[in-house]
Amino acid sequence: MTRRTLIVVDDQPDFLKIARSRLTRDETLEVIAEATSGEAALDLVPQLQPTPDGVLLDVEMPGLDGFETARRLRALAPELRIILTSASDTSHYGVAAGRIGAAFLPKRSLSAEAVLHLLD
Structure with a gap:
């Protein structure tokens, strides 16, 4: 099996x-x-070679929120799969994620299986 690589971005340790x-x-x-x-993620991604398969990115962060970070990451690494996540399970996050070419996964649904499915 192919090993998939991921960055996790969240303001909550x-x-x-x-x-x-x-x-x-x-x-x-x-x-x-x-x-x-988000700022730290934008600094980190260009340093990682090869580019990771994906990023799991919290929507609700101070400074750059997940959506703006996703837009900027898309410009830096178009091949990077972006999975937005939030503790707030609101349907509009899923719609907004789709508009920018990202997926949405509520934090309560977080599992390796779900993430691997979204990376494929």
Whole structure:
């Protein structure tokens, strides 16, 4: 099986730990980096070679929110798959994510299986 690589971006350190724990249960998914802000993610992505398969990106962050970060990441790395996530399970996030070519996954649904499906 092909190993998939992922960056997790969230302003909550506790969620970063939870996400790493849940996502790395599957040996085909590797969290290769974490960032606590959109700005940090934008600095990080160009440094990672090869470009990761995807980024799991919180919608609700101070500074650059997830949507603006996603737009800028798309310009930096068009091949990067973007999965937006939020603790607020609102349908408009899914619609808005689709408009910018991203997927949406509520945090309560976070699993390696769900992320791998969205990376394919």
